[in-house]
Amino acid sequence: MSTVPTAAVPKRSESNASWRLSDRIGLGLAWLLGLLFCAIAAAIVVYFLVEGIRYLRPNLLVTNPAPGLSEGQTGGFLDPLLGTVIVGVMAMAIAVPVGVGIAVWLSEFGRPTGLARLAESAVEMLAGEPSVVLALFGTILFTVRELGFLSQTSHGIVLGQSFFAAAAMLSLVGLPMVVASTREGLQAIPSHVREASYAVGKTKIATTRRVLLPAARPSMITGTMLGLGRVIGDTAIVLLLLGGTLTFGSANSTPLLGMLRGTGDTLTGYIYYNAPTGDGNQPSKAYAAAFVLMLMVLALNLGVDFVVRRSQRAVRWS
Amino acid sequence: MDEDIFLEPDRELGFLERDRGLSQDQRAELGLGALVFVVVALLVAMLAFVLHEAWPSFAHNGIGWFGGGGSVDQQIQAIFTSGDLKTAPVYTFHAWPLIWSTILITIGAVAIAFVASLFIAVFMVEFAPPWLRRILEPVVRLLASVPSVIYGLAGVLVLVPFIGNHLITQGEKASVTPTIQLSGSSLLAAVLILTVMIAPIMIAVFADGLRAVPRGWLEGSLALGINRWRTFWKVGVRTARPVFVAGTVLATARALGEAVMVSMVSGGVGFAPNPVDGLIFFFEPSRPLAATIIANTEELNSPPMKHTLYAIAAVLLFSSAMLSVIGWAAKQPMRRYGVVP
Numbered sequence: 001m002s003t004v005p006t007a008a009v010p011k012r013s014e015s016n017a018s019w020r021l022s023d024r025i026g027l028g029l030a031w032l033l034g035l036l037f038c039a040i041a042a043a044i045v046v047y048f049l050v051e052g053i054r055y056l057r058p059n060l061l062v063t064n065p066a067p068g069l070s071e072g073q074t075g076g077f078l079d080p081l082l083g084t085v086i087v088g089v090m091a092m093a094i095a096v097p098v099g100v101g102i103a104v105w106l107s108e109f110g111r112p113t114g115l116a117r118l119a120e121s122a123v124e125m126l127a128g129e130p131s132v133v134l135a136l137f138g139t140i141l142f143t144v145r146e147l148g149f150l151s152q153t154s155h156g157i158v159l160g161q162s163f164f165a166a167a168a169m170l171s172l173v174g175l176p177m178v179v180a181s182t183r184e185g186l187q188a189i190p191s192h193v194r195e196a197s198y199a200v201g202k203t204k205i206a207t208t209r210r211v212l213l214p215a216a217r218p219s220m221i222t223g224t225m226l227g228l229g230r231v232i233g234d235t236a237i238v239l240l241l242l243g244g245t246l247t248f249g250s251a252n253s254t255p256l257l258g259m260l261r262g263t264g265d266t267l268t269g270y271i272y273y274n275a276p277t278g279d280g281n282q283p284s285k286a287y288a289a290a291f292v293l294m295l296m297v298l299a300l301n302l303g304v305d306f307v308v309r310r311s312q313r314a315v316r317w318s
Numbered sequence: 319m320d321e322d323i324f325l326e327p328d329r330e331l332g333f334l335e336r337d338r339g340l341s342q343d344q345r346a347e348l349g350l351g352a353l354v355f356v357v358v359a360l361l362v363a364m365l366a367f368v369l370h371e372a373w374p375s376f377a378h379n380g381i382g383w384f385g386g387g388g389s390v391d392q393q394i395q396a397i398f399t400s401g402d403l404k405t406a407p408v409y410t411f412h413a414w415p416l417i418w419s420t421i422l423i424t425i426g427a428v429a430i431a432f433v434a435s436l437f438i439a440v441f442m443v444e445f446a447p448p449w450l451r452r453i454l455e456p457v458v459r460l461l462a463s464v465p466s467v468i469y470g471l472a473g474v475l476v477l478v479p480f481i482g483n484h485l486i487t488q489g490e491k492a493s494v495t496p497t498i499q500l501s502g503s504s505l506l507a508a509v510l511i512l513t514v515m516i517a518p519i520m521i522a523v524f525a526d527g528l529r530a531v532p533r534g535w536l537e538g539s540l541a542l543g544i545n546r547w548r549t550f551w552k553v554g555v556r557t558a559r560p561v562f563v564a565g566t567v568l569a570t571a572r573a574l575g576e577a578v579m580v581s582m583v584s585g586g587v588g589f590a591p592n593p594v595d596g597l598i599f600f601f602e603p604s605r606p607l608a609a610t611i612i613a614n615t616e617e618l619n620s621p622p623m624k625h626t627l628y629a630i631a632a633v634l635l636f637s638s639a640m641l642s643v644i645g646w647a648a649k650q651p652m653r654r655y656g657v658v659p
Contacts, residue, residue: 023547027445030547033434034441037521038450040514041457044464044472102357105350119354121646122361128568128638128645130575132611133631137364139618140371175357205346226463233465235578240615268467268578275471277582283475290468301460 052291055284061292065246065270074282077289079247080270083163084232084296087242087266090167091174091231096224098171099178100213106179107186108208127176135240138169142241151261152249163260166242173234174227181226185219186212218311225300225307232296235268244269267293368632374622375629378409383629386414390588394614394626401620411626415590417633419604422505422591423580424573427512432566435517436555439524444550458525462518470579473511478502478583486601494595498603503585506600511583512576516569523568527561528554563648571638574608581609607634 019027060076068074102119110116142151143160151162189212197207213220238244243263250262265273267289272278274286376383393411400408442454482502491500531554539549585603588610593599605613607630617623 019545019547023545023551026551027547030437030441030445033437034446034450034454037434037438037517038454038457041461044461044514045457047472047476048468098353098357101350101353105347105354109347109350115351115355115358119358121642122358124646125639125642126361128571128575128642130571130577130608130634130638132575132577132608133368133635136611136615136627136631137368139615140367140624204343206342208346229463233463233467235465235467236612239578239612268465271467271471272578272582275467275582276474277586283471286471290471293465293468297463297465298460301456301463304459305456 048287048291048294051287052294054287056288056291060285060288065265071282071284074280074285077267077270077285077292080265080267080289081292083242083248083264084266084268084293086163086260086264087167087170087238088228088232090163090260091170092224092228094168094171095174095178095227095231096220099175099223099227100182100220102175103179103182103186104208104213107183108204108212123176123179126172127180130236131173131234132236132240134169134172135237138165138237138241141165142168149261152263159263161241161243161263163242163262163264166237169237169241170231170234173237174224174231177227177230178220178223181219181223182216185216188219189215218307221307222304225304229297229300232266232293233268235272238266238269239272242266242269244273246270246273267296365635368628368635371625371628372632374625375409375411376632379411383411383413384417385412386590387412390415394588394610394623397626398614398617398620398623401622401624402617407622409622409626411629413607413630413633415588416605416607416610416630418590419505419584420574420606420608422604423508423512423584423606424570426505426509427516427573428566428570430509430513431517431520431569432562434513435520435524435565436562438517439521439528440550440555442521443525443528444546444554455525458518458521461514462522464515466515466576466579467582469511469515470582473507473579473583474503477507477510478504481507481601490598490601494598494602498587498589500598500601501585501603502601503583503603504601505584505591505604508580508584508604508606511579512573515576515579516573519572520565520569523565524558524562527558527565530561531557560648564645567641567645567648571641574637574641575634577608577612580606581612584609586613 057076061081062078063076064078065080066073066075102123106116106119139160141147141160142162142165143158145158147160148158150164152159193211193215194207197211198204202210242265243249244265245263246265246269248259248262248264250258252258252261270289271286271293274280274282274289276283388410390411390413396408397411400406442451442458446454479502481504482500485506486500486502494500535553535557536549539553540546544552584605586605586609587603589602589604591599591602591604595602611627611630614623614627618627
C-alpha cells in the first residue's frame with residue numbers, strides 16, 4: 001500500500017470505445033471474474049452465516065459430544081472447542097519462540113552462510129509440505145518407546161496419540177509463517193538503527209532484544225496469528241495424532257498432564273466426523289461447528305488487520 | 319532484498335568486539351545457531367526417515383510402483399491383510415490411478431484458479447472502484463485462511479448433491495454401474511472446490527506483486543497514450559511475472575497436499591477417470607494420493623501397509639520439494655530487478 005500514487009493517474013474521460021477489441025475483452029473479463037469472485041465469496045460467507053445461525057444453539061457450546069443417531073442425542077462440541085484452543089496455544093507456544101529464534105539468527109547473524117541457505121530452504125520447504133505427511137511422520141515418531149511419556153501406553157505399546165504429539169507436529173505447520181513474518185519485520189528496520197545502538201555501546205544481542213524485537217513486534221504478532229490460523233484449520237494431523245475421539249480421553253487421573261497425554265479432538269476433526277462422509281453424519285452439528293470455527297478465523301483476521309493498521313501509525317524510521 | 323547490508327555493521331565493528339572480548343554475543347549466536355541447526359537436522363532426519371520407511375514398497379515394485387495394473391483398492395486390501403494376518407508380506411502396488419487422480423485434480427484446479435486469479439488480481443489492484451477494493455482485500459485474506467475442512471463441508475453438502483441430482487442423468491449412472499457409482503462425488507466437484515480454496519491464496523500473492531510494480535513505469539506507458547488496460551497488462555503483469563510463478567507454486571503445493579477436503583468430495587474409489595468416456599469423465603470418482611493416506615490411517619499397524627503409505631508420503635514430499643525448488647528458481651530473476659519483495 002506504500003506505493004499509492006503521489007500524482008494520481010489522470011482521470012479518464014474518454015470512453016473505451018476507441019480501444020482495441022482485445023483490450024476491451026480483457027477489461028470485460030477482469031470485471032466479470034472480479035464480480036463473480038465477489039458473488040462466490042458472498043455466497044460462501046452468507047451460506048455459512050445462515051446455516052450457522054440456524055443450527056447454533058448455546059447449549060451446543062457447553063455439552064459434550066455423545067454417541068447417538070439423532071440430533072438430540074449427539075450433544076454439543078464443548079470438548080472439540082476446548083481442544084482447538086488447547087492445541088492452538090500449545091502449538092504456538094513451541095512455534096513462536098523457535099520461529100523468532102530462527103528469524104533472528106537468519107536476519108542478524110546468518111553465518112555460516114551454508115547453514116543459513118539450508119535453513120532458509122528448509123523453512124520454505126516446510127511451508128509447502130503437505131500436513132498429512134507431517135502427520136504420518138508423527139505417528140511413527142511418537143510411538144517410539146522413549147517418547148511414550150508423551151502419550152498413553154497400553155500393554156507395552158505406545159499409542160502415540162496425544163495433545164503433545166499433535167501440538168508438536170502442528171507447531172511445524174505454524175512455524176514457517178512465524179519465521180517469514182518476523183524476518184520480514186526485522187529486515188524492514190534500516191541498518192542505521194542498529195548502528196545507532198552499537199554506537200552507544202550496546203552489544204548485538206542487547207540491540208536485538210531491546211531495539212529490534214520490540215520494533216518488529218507487529219510482524220511477530222501478525223506471523224503468530226497467521227500461523228495460528230493454519231494450526232486451528234488443520235485436520236490431517238488432528239485425525240492422526242490427536243485421535244479424533246470427539247471427547248477427551250485422559251491418560252490417567254492427573255488433572256492437566258493426564259488430559260494432555262490423552263486423546264482428544266478439535267473443531268476441524270468434529271466437522272470431519274459430522275460431515276456426510278464421516279462416521280457421525282450430523283450435518284447440522286457440522287454447520288454449527290463450522291460457524292464457530294469461521295468466527296475464530298475471522299477474529300484472527302481482524303486481529304491481524306488491527307495490528308497492521310496500528311503499526312502503520314507507529315514509529316517511522318529515518 | 320539487500321540482506322547483506324545488515325551484516326555490514328558487524329563486519330565493521332568486529333574489531334571492537336574482539337577488543338572487549340564480548341562473550342555474550344558469541345554465546346547468543348552459538349545458541350541461536352544451534353537452535354537453527356537442530357530444526358534443520360530434524361527436518362532432514364524426517365526426510366531421510368520417510369524415504370527409509372518407504373523403501374520396501376519401492377524396492378518390491380520398482381518402476382511399476384508408478385505404473386498401472388490391477389485394482390489399487392484390491393492391492394491395498396491385500397497388502398493390509400498380509401500384514402495383519404502376519405503371513406508373507408505382500409507389497410504389490412501400482413499407484414497409477416491415484417497418481418492420475420492427483421494430477422488431474424491438481425492441474426485442473428491450478429489451471430482454472432490461475433486464469434481466474436490473474437484477472438481478479440488485476441481487477442482488484444487496478445480497475446475496481448475504491449469502495450469495492452476496500453471490501454475485496456479483507457475478503458480475499460479471509461477466504462485464504464478458511465480451514466479446508468469447511469470448504470469440504472460446503473462441497474459435500476451443496477455441490478456434490480447438486481452434481482449428483484442435476485448434472486448426471488439416470489442413463490449415465492446406469493451405463494457405468496458395475497464398475498463405479500456416479501453419486502456426485504467426482505472429479506468435477508473436487509476440482510471446483512479446490513479451485514475456490516486455492517484461488518484466494520493466489521489472488522493474495524498476485525495482488526501483492528502487482529502493487530509492487532513501480533508506479534512510474536505504468537505512468538510512463540500511460541503518458542505515451544497507451545490505454546489503461548494495455549498498460550497494466552503489458553507493463554504491470556509482465557513485471558510481476560515471477561510473482562505469478564511463486565504464487566502458483568504455493569497454491570499447487572497446497573492443492574497437492576490437500577487430503578481431508580479432497581477425500582470428502584472426490585469419492586473414495588481408487589479409479590482412474592478415463593477421458594475417453596466423454597462427458598462422464600468429469601463425473602467419475604477417484605482418490606488422489608494424499609486422500610489415500612487419510613483413508614487408510616487405521617491400517618498403519620500392518621507393516622507392509624505402513625511402508626506403502628510412507629511410499630505415498632515420500633512421493634508427495636518429493637513433489638512438494640520440487641515445487642519449492644521451482645519457486646526458488648523463479649524468484650531469482652526478480653531479485654535482479656529489485657522490483658518485487
